[in-house]
Amino acid sequence: EDQVTQSPEALRLQEGESSSLNCSYTVSGLRGLFWYRQDPGKGPEFLFTLYSAGEEKEKERLKATLTKKESFLHITAPKPEDSATYLCAVQAPSSRAGNMLTFGGGTRLMVKP
Amino acid sequence: EPEVTQTPSHQVTQMGQEVILRCVPISNHLYFYWYRQILGQKVEFLVSFYNNEISEKSEIFDDQFSVERPDGSNFTLKIRSTKLEDSAMYFCASSAGQYMFAFFGQGTRLTVV
Numbered sequence: 510e511d512q513v514t515q516s517p518e519a520l521r522l523q524e525g526e527s528s529s530l531n532c533s534y535t536v537s538g539l540r541g542l543f544w545y546r547q548d549p550g551k552g553p554e555f556l557f558t559l560y561s562a563g564e565e566k567e568k569e570r571l572k573a574t575l576t577k578k579e580s581f582l583h584i585t586a587p588k589p590e591d592s593a594t595y596l597c598a599v600q601a602p603s604s605r606a607g608n609m610l611t612f613g614g615g616t617r618l619m620v621k622p
Numbered sequence: 623e624p625e626v627t628q629t630p631s632h633q634v635t636q637m638g639q640e641v642i643l644r645c646v647p648i649s650n651h652l653y654f655y656w657y658r659q660i661l662g663q664k665v666e667f668l669v670s671f672y673n674n675e676i677s678e679k680s681e682i683f684d685d686q687f688s689v690e691r692p693d694g695s696n697f698t699l700k701i702r703s704t705k706l707e708d709s710a711m712y713f714c715a716s717s718a719g720q721y722m723f724a725f726f727g728q729g730t731r732l733t734v735v
Binding site: 540541543545550551552553554555558596598600608609610611612613614615 | 655657663715717722728729
């Protein structure tokens with residue numbers, strides 16, 4: 510069974526204080542690892558897809574990296590508008606035309622000015 | 623920017639009643655999904671739909687649930703006889719390819735009383 514564990518559950522940062530969020534996963538043959546941002550009461554918003562170990566993706570203050578067992582979302586000099594819950598999800602190969610994502614519990618990030 | 627549209631944003635229903643949640647996926651996408659998120663819990667996969675049939679479903683998606691694509695633009699989730707534990711945020715999503723990232727809608731908050 511695919512499993513995704515995110516840590517920490519909650520993270521409080523001062524504006525400008527860089528940090529990293531962790532996503533550990535167990536999956537039989539990773540097809541893709543996805544990072545989403547979720548604001549309260551809203552749907553997940555796509556950030557990155559990573560497909561193979563060693564891959565990195567960047568967008569503004571965010572950088573996602575992938576190893577064979579975990580992924581990190583690095584946040585450089587965060588701003589209050591980066592406050593949100595960050596979700597990690599994995600996808601395993603499917604013999605059928607499915608695209609099931611298994612989500613972690615998320616990291617709730619709060620950035621104070 | 624393309625978006626997945628869900629209606630209604632909030633629905634309150636009596637236990638035992640049927641509900642239909644509606645979604646308009648992104649127009650050129652081929653894969654459609656329903657996920658749900660019980661308050662404070664993980665996002666959970668319900669079902670994926672491709673080529674006018676269910677391609678994958680989770681254990682949650684029992685006989686009380688059904689999906690339909692009644693025309694070329696809408697995608698619906700029906701719950702035949704709602705239970706209190708069906709109260710959750712339901713997200714519709716769509717993707718252009720099987721292993722591509724999914725766009726999520728803003729969700730329908732279902733409250734069963």
